[in-house]
Structures are given as C-alpha cells and as structure tokens.
Amino acid sequence: MTKSGNKISGLTKERVREQLADEADPKAIKRLTAAREYLEGLSPEAIENKYGWHHQTVYNWLNRFEERGFDAALYDKSRPGRPSQLSDEQLEEFSAVLHEPPEEAGYDDPAWSTALAQHYLIEAFDIAFSRRHTRRLMHKAGVSPKRPRPEPASADEDEREEFEETVEKK
Template identity: 90%
Template sequence: MAKGGNKIPDLTKRRVREQLADETDPKAIKRLTAAREYLEGLSPADIEDKYGWDRQTVYNWLNRFEERGFDAALYDKSRPGRPSELSDEQFEEFTAVLHEPPEEAGYDDPAWSTALAQHYLIEAFDIAFSRRHTRRLMHKAGVSPKRPRPEPASADEDERKEFEETVEKK
C-alpha cells in the first residue's frame, strides 16, 4: 500500500477510461469508476459521498489495483459452489421424465408439480431436495411446475360438466 498519496501510481487515467468504455461487468465498472475518480483527484470519502459506496469498499478496490495489478483487480475469481448431488446422467433422466406426462412415470396426476417432481427425485434417486431447489431443477430442465387450480365453490355442476364435455383438450 502506498503511503500518503497515490495508491495506484502505475495506473493512468487513459487506461482506466479505455477499459471503462469497453467493460460490461458491473463490479469491474464500479472498480474502474472508483479508480478514475481517484485519479481525477477525489478522495475515497468524496467518492463515497458522490456514489454512495462505502469508503472502506473504495479503499479495498484501490488496494486491489495496487496489490494485484490492473487486470487481476477488475474481476473476482470464480466460485464454483457446492457440487450437485445429482449426477449429469441422473439430471438427464430427470429431464426426460419431466418432458413426459406424469402418468408415464406411474403417477396419477395430469401435470408435474414441484411436490410431485420432488417425490420422483426421492423415489428414483433417493435424493431429497427442498421444493425451492426442485423448482430450480425443473426450470433448468425447461419445465414449468403446474399447480392445480381450485374450483370455486359457487360453480354450477351442470355448467362445469357441459364445459368439460364441449371443450376440446389439446
């Protein structure tokens, strides 16, 4: 860290402006903007006042440029996260099953709900996911979960039967 002055002595205004013009990553844009403002003479406190970014965050960004160099300071390292409990083959099988009616998988339901897909995952792969994560898996598989629509209590039974008989299902 530089003492009493320019924290990023190797960085030029021109280089920052050129990179800022081409940048699309939101975090990199913020870091470059902070660096540009700092090079223009604003203090981290002034940058905080102007943009609402915490002063310590601005200092952290400037320190990144100083310690890591220009290119490494712009982007975060990838964070792969937790490995999936479903193997690629299991997910492919799950996707294939979801693209067929539930009757094909032995269920007496007209469409795949999140709860039904969750039940299938437990039965087929012995893996229990939350409903929220099951919904994510369904969306990743390209299937929207269906919910049963409640029938109003005031519905006339004869009208409902006539409607069901006359409407052609696709």
C-alpha cells in the same frame, strides 16, 4: 492512511479513462471510477462522500490495482458455488421422466406437480430438495409444474358440455 495519488502510482488517468469508456461490467466501472477519482486527487473519504461507497471499499479496490495489476483488478474470480447433488445422468433421467405422464413412473396423478416431482427425486435418487429447488429443476428440464384445478361441486355435467361445445376455440 496514504497520501492522495500515491496508492496506484503505476496507473495513468488516460488508461483508466480508455478502459472506462469501453467497460460494460458494473463492478469494473465502479472500480475504474474510484481509480480515476483517486488519480485526479480525491481521497477515499472524498470518494465516499461523492459516490456513497465506503472509504474502506475504495481502499480495497485501490489495493487490488496495486497487488493484482490493472486487468486482474477489474474483475472478480469465478465463484462456481456448491456442486450439484444430482449427477448429469440423474438430471437427464429426471428430465426424461418429467416429459412422460406420471402414470409411466407409477404414480396415480394426471400431471407433474412440484410435490410429486419432489417425491420422485427422493424415491429415485434418495435426494431431498426443497419445493422451490425442485421447481427450478423442473424449469431446467423444460417442464412446468401443474396444479389440479378444482371443479365446483355444483357443476352440472350437461351444462358444462354444452358450454364447451358452444365456445369457439382460438
């Protein structure tokens, strides 16, 4: 356990306060607040009691300032995630297909549903995505999935047409 105030000796309260006044990133604000409190004499345990951040997390933040330097300690490194299974060209092709009626792609459906788009991805690219991810890809392509709306079996065709003619469209 380190004595209070000795962990980040190269850092001044003024520099931390100036950065804190201009900072917008929530994680950086937490780290700066912990550093400020530490420089003002609070132990990591006291900071935990005051803010609810675990004392080991506070120690980790203070170590970041010590090891990485002031600017690098404030922000996390980029985490790009898993690479896409679809290439950019495949995504463009998928988007282009979605902007056409499903009949153009050889399907007997009036509109693109999530399930139909998912089926197309499997057939065209041999890639199986969940329905949720397929919906995300459709959204990225600028297309909303459509669901068929059932008509009541008792709907009279003449009454429906008369209703549509008498209702004002805005």
